[in-house]
Amino acid sequence: MTRILALDIAGNPFRWLEIEQAISYAACGKVAWEIGADELVFRGGICRATGERSRVALRPVIALARSEAMARHMPHALPPGHDNTLLFRRDRGICAYCGEQVDTKHLTRDHIVPRARGGKDVWSNVVTACRHCNMKKACRTPDEARMPLLYVPYAPCRFEHFILTGRRILADQMAYLAARLPTHSRVM
Numbered sequence: 001m002t003r004i005l006a007l008d009i010a011g012n013p014f015r016w017l018e019i020e021q022a023i024s025y026a027a028c029g030k031v032a033w034e035i036g037a038d039e040l041v042f043r044g045g046i047c048r049a050t051g052e053r054s055r056v057a058l059r060p061v062i063a064l065a066r067s068e069a070m071a072r073h074m075p076h077a078l079p080p081g082h083d084n085t086l087l088f089r090r091d092r093g094i095c096a097y098c099g100e101q102v103d104t105k106h107l108t109r110d111h112i113v114p115r116a117r118g119g120k121d122v123w124s125n126v127v128t129a130c131r132h133c134n135m136k137k138a139c140r141t142p143d144e145a146r147m148p149l150l151y152v153p154y155a156p157c158r159f160e161h162f163i164l165t166g167r168r169i170l171a172d173q174m175a176y177l178a179a180r181l182p183t184h185s186r187v188m
C-alpha cells in the first residue's frame with residue numbers, strides 16, 4: 001500500500017502516513033506545501049448537491065502546516081529495538097565479521113561489547129552477524145576474538161530511518177530522502 005511521506009514545516013520527515021490520514025490532512029487544509037512530479041488522485045464521497053464524486057489529489061511528499069512541534073520527535077534517537085529488520089537493512093544483510101551476504105534467516109544481532117559484559121543495545125553497539133560468526137565470537141569483544149569489524153556501526157539519521165522503515169517507497173519520496181543522506185550512509 002502506498003504511503004505519503006509527511007514532513008514538518010522545515011522539511012524534516014516525521015511520519016509515513018496512510019492514504020486516509022493524508023487525505024484528512026488535505027481536507028482540513030493542513031498541507032502547507034508538497035513535492036513530487038506524480039500526483040496521486042483519490043476518489044472520495046459523492047456530493048449530495050451536485051451528485052459528483054469528490055476528488056483529492058496529493059503529491060507523494062507533503063509538508064504539514066503548524067507542525068513545528070512534530071520535529072522534536074526524533075525517530076532515529078530510538079534504540080534499535082527488538083526487531084532486527086532495521087538493523088539488517090542498515091547493514092545490507094552483510095555479516096560485519098566475515099563480509100558474507102547471507103539470507104535473513106541466518107542473520108543475527110551481535111552486540112560488539114557483549115550484553116553480559118555491560119554492552120548496551122544501542123545502534124553503535126550492534127551489528128549484523130551470520131550465525132556462524134556470532135557463535136564463534138561468543139561472549140568476547142572483537143579484539144579478544146581477533147575478529148575485527150569490517151564496517152562501523154552507526155545510528156541511522158532521520159532520513160535513513162525513513163528509508164529503512166518505508167515500504168514501497170515512491171520515486172519522488174526516495175529522491176527527497178536520498179538527497180539528504182550523510183556520506184557514510186549504507187542504506188542506498
Ligand SMILES: [Zn+2]
Nearest residue numbers: 095098130133
Ligand atoms: Zn559471518
